[in-house]
Amino acid sequence: MAFEPKIVAFLCNWCAYAGADLAGTSRTQYPPNTRTIRIMCTGRMSPVFILKAFAEGADGVLVAGCHHGDCHYVSGNYGAEKRVNLVSELLPELGIEKDRLMLKWISASEGELFGKTISEFTDTIKKLGPSPLRKK
Amino acid sequence: MAKEKPKSDVSAGKSAVKKAKADGEPKAESKVTDEQPRVGVFVCHCGTNIAGVVDVKDVAKYAGEKIRDVVYSTDSKYMCSEPGQKEIIEAIKEHDLNRIVVAACSPRMHEPTFRRAAQTAGINPYFVDMANIREHCSWVHIQEKEKATEKSKDLVRMSVARARLLEPQEKMKVAVKKSSLVIGAGIAGIQAALDLADMGYQVYLVEKQPTIGGKMAQLDKTFPTMDCAACILTPKMVDTSRHENIELITYAEIKDIKGFVGSFTVTVNKKPRYVLEDLCTGCMDCAEACPVEVPNEFDQGLGSRKAIYVPFPQAVPLIYTLDEDTCIGCGVCKNVCTIEAIDFNQKPEELTLEVGTIIVASGYNVFDPTRKPEYGYGKYENVVTGLEFERLINASGPTGGKLLRPSDGKEPRSIAFIQCVGSRDENTNLYCSRVCCMYAIKNARLYKEKHPECDIYIFYIDIRAFGKGYEEFYKITQEEYGVKFVKGRPSVVYEDEKTGGLILNVEDTMLGRKLEVGVDMLVLSVGMEPGSDTDSLGKMAGVSRGADGFLLEAHPKLRPVDTLVEGIYLAGTVQGPKDIPDTVAQASAAAGRASILMAKGEVEVDPIIAYSVPELCIGCRICERICPFGAITMVDRKAVMNEAKCKGCGLCAGGCPTGAARLRHFKDDQIFAQIHAALAED
Numbered sequence A: 001m002a003f004e005p006k007i008v009a010f011l012c013n014w015c016a017y018a019g020a021d022l023a024g025t026s027r028t029q030y031p032p033n034t035r036t037i038r039i040m041c042t043g044r045m046s047p048v049f050i051l052k053a054f055a056e057g058a059d060g061v062l063v064a065g066c067h068h069g070d071c072h073y074v075s076g077n078y079g080a081e082k083r084v085n086l087v088s089e090l091l092p093e094l095g096i097e098k099d100r101l102m103l104k105w106i107s108a109s110e111g112e113l114f115g116k117t118i119s120e121f122t123d124t125i126k127k128l129g130p131s132p133l134r135k136k
Numbered sequence B: 001m002a003k004e005k006p007k008s009d010v011s012a013g014k015s016a017v018k019k020a021k022a023d024g025e026p027k028a029e030s031k032v033t034d035e036q037p038r039v040g041v042f043v044c045h046c047g048t049n050i051a052g053v054v055d056v057k058d059v060a061k062y063a064g065e066k067i068r069d070v071v072y073s074t075d076s077k078y079m080c081s082e083p084g085q086k087e088i089i090e091a092i093k094e095h096d097l098n099r100i101v102v103a104a105c106s107p108r109m110h111e112p113t114f115r116r117a118a119q120t121a122g123i124n125p126y127f128v129d130m131a132n133i134r135e136h137c138s139w140v141h142i143q144e145k146e147k148a149t150e151k152s153k154d155l156v157r158m159s160v161a162r163a164r165l166l167e168p169q170e171k172m173k174v175a176v177k178k179s180s181l182v183i184g185a186g187i188a189g190i191q192a193a194l195d196l197a198d199m200g201y202q203v204y205l206v207e208k209q210p211t212i213g214g215k216m217a218q219l220d221k222t223f224p225t226m227d228c229a230a231c232i233l234t235p236k237m238v239d240t241s242r243h244e245n246i247e248l249i250t251y252a253e254i255k256d257i258k259g260f261v262g263s264f265t266v267t268v269n270k271k272p273r274y275v276l277e278d279l280c281t282g283c284m285d286c287a288e289a290c291p292v293e294v295p296n297e298f299d300q301g302l303g304s305r306k307a308i309y310v311p312f313p314q315a316v317p318l319i320y321t322l323d324e325d326t327c328i329g330c331g332v333c334k335n336v337c338t339i340e341a342i343d344f345n346q347k348p349e350e351l352t353l354e355v356g357t358i359i360v361a362s363g364y365n366v367f368d369p370t371r372k373p374e375y376g377y378g379k380y381e382n383v384v385t386g387l388e389f390e391r392l393i394n395a396s397g398p399t400g401g402k403l404l405r406p407s408d409g410k411e412p413r414s415i416a417f418i419q420c421v422g423s424r425d426e427n428t429n430l431y432c433s434r435v436c437c438m439y440a441i442k443n444a445r446l447y448k449e450k451h452p453e454c455d456i457y458i459f460y461i462d463i464r465a466f467g468k469g470y471e472e473f474y475k476i477t478q479e480e481y482g483v484k485f486v487k488g489r490p491s492v493v494y495e496d497e498k499t500g501g502l503i504l505n506v507e508d509t510m511l512g513r514k515l516e517v518g519v520d521m522l523v524l525s526v527g528m529e530p531g532s533d534t535d536s537l538g539k540m541a542g543v544s545r546g547a548d549g550f551l552l553e554a555h556p557k558l559r560p561v562d563t564l565v566e567g568i569y570l571a572g573t574v575q576g577p578k579d580i581p582d583t584v585a586q587a588s589a590a591a592g593r594a595s596i597l598m599a600k601g602e603v604e605v606d607p608i609i610a611y612s613v614p615e616l617c618i619g620c621r622i623c624e625r626i627c628p629f630g631a632i633t634m635v636d637r638k639a640v641m642n643e644a645k646c647k648g649c650g651l652c653a654g655g656c657p658t659g660a661a662r663l664r665h666f667k668d669d670q671i672f673a674q675i676h677a678a679l680a681e682d
């Protein structure tokens, strides 16, 4: 069977999650490989969430929130950016390719961008193959 | 599906209260709360919206058979409908459910609905979780039915995993101040302010310009009834300034918005007018004496004003303003002002307003046609914008209402209008600006009324005459006034250097032939763009902008004047292009929405806020430093969250190295459970 990646997506309630909703309302089609966890703000992201997802066998992790300056909570997305970048530096130490972690800013009105992001990210992960940590 | 269990004598609602008290203690992190979760899963068909792609029966069956702690699962045509909700309520009672998972649309849509249903059945509303299998699944995987069904099962499993660990929350109530801030005093802000003031609320109406009125004050007549804009607007402007409940703050800008629904603290920067507002009588002596003459913005720069000025004679308030950028400091005005209203030492003033609600009505800009250089605006003198044309035919305009060509001051004998300049155009703005068809038709007709011999062409892509009486207006202009409508977008415009006329090349797409048309004057029907401060105001208010750059409403159909920030509403063209009737309707709607909160005097807010477990807090102060709202203080070297200031982003919880800082309803264990369930069956 062809490799179907499992991607965990953390989406902030106000921008990326709403953008994903808009992708739905606009019937933007994208691959069915993501499993979404809604958080109020990407600022809620703890580095541990990402590591936990990889440890449990995720092939990719997406963190998506509001564009800079658009955060519903002023600066939550800046916090998220720092933490995601930190984890990204750590990943190679764990034998995980950096490209398996993606941070993306998607506004509530960017449904199409949401779909495109998922399509491209899924493609990237497909090319990388299953995560080295994936449970056999 | 699991067998029923006899009802316990303690209702879930009561035990919920007990747990609320236990929360905050370190041991509260234990995986399963004091009662065994009994989860009910309700899978919605949403007609065929979900069921047409996802095998909903299979999902319900899977949930009932394979997911831990699911004691009841079912599917239903419309879960959100009255019968659907009843099904949930009955199932809660019958099967003694204490956690509810609804697999349906986005929680942003119906979470409140299902929370209410849970509450009706006697369980805490926060024991509900939603799996979004419509927007995030059936609608986006239309061709992949099997995979969409698999994904739905995963999403339900994740939702159940989270639901099992949900804790009860009590809604918090906050008081709403009975006062409102309206930002921008165009027709939208004026209407909203008057409505709120008439209801008895204190209104602060803040306007950036020296006068209120906005763009409508610049217009000549208004389609389709042809009433003169000033005649219908100025009485409202005067009412606004005289209303006992309205405090008009002009020549002022918003500096900062803090706080939350019910009690916003707004800082306003009032620019110095160098004229004492209480003393100035608007007598005009100063302006007559002033030797400096500069282009008047109100006339789109076509007329002139003095350095000390009122933008137009009916300005409200009728107080002169000394424009510090153009004043040469000669002091003549001060000498002639007998009441000594001029004060060169005036300083900017900072005001602090406390309000319960905010209406943003900061309006629009017209498109800058130099971005379409092919039409020659800025290069050829006789190419003007629609708004400039309004000033040129306006009796109070720079030419006294006589349309004269800028190049030679002669009345044009032929005029062309080009539609959709900066609208419906891939290179500028994709959207339709909604007013340009009608204002071009209006202005063509106005000129034809006075000059029937003049040839007028309107070059259009489609004529959009959608409002009440608009189509009729268009037909009459075409048939009775003889304005020539040509379907086609001119590719390029040249000037005839000898006459100052313009030559347009266009393909008439109806007749399929190329035309070359020469006219004395060209009017560009420029579209609407977001106002200059839309971005900065949006950021201060926490309201995002749509792809078109205008401020975004909470829901395009059902909440068209609300924003996602509770207590903040939108009125008029700040939300998107619209004409005056729609602007006024929306302004009244925004006032109505704001009044709901103020009439009640209190509002329920989500209790999704942070707290800290003192036993785990090591006093490192990371949370204090990163909190965007200054909601965290250190008490005895332990972090303490201020409930009123916390907005619930969870930045502290994400940054806390020991797990002491937590966000209610989005706790680590709840998110871990979702991650686990996303990737494994159990």
Ligand SMILES: Cc1cc2nc3c(=O)[nH]c(=O)nc-3n(C[C@H](O)[C@H](O)[C@H](O)COP(=O)(O)OP(=O)(O)OC[C@H]3O[C@@H](n4cnc5c(N)ncnc54)[C@H](O)[C@@H]3O)c2cc1C
Binding pocket: B183, B184, B185, B186, B187, B188, B189, B206, B207, B208, B209, B212, B213, B214, B215, B216, B219, B221, B222, B223, B224, B252, B253, B254, B361, B362, B363, B364, B365, B366, B386, B387, B390, B435, B439, B442, B531, B533, B537, B571, B572, B573, B574, B578, B579, B580, B581, B583
């Ligand atoms: C050429 C032309 C002709 C038109 N003709 C017609 C017509 O005949 N009939 C019709 O129905 N519609 C017509 N319209 C549309 C009409 O102009 C608008 O519908 C209407 O003016 C919108 O009002 P508004 O209050 O939303 O915005 P605006 O009129 O733009 O008012 C916004 C106000 O907010 C102020 N402001 C901006 N930023 C701030 C800030 N940071 N702080 C405080 N205040 C701020 C501005 O100074 C302004 O006073 C025409 C439009 C154009 C361009």
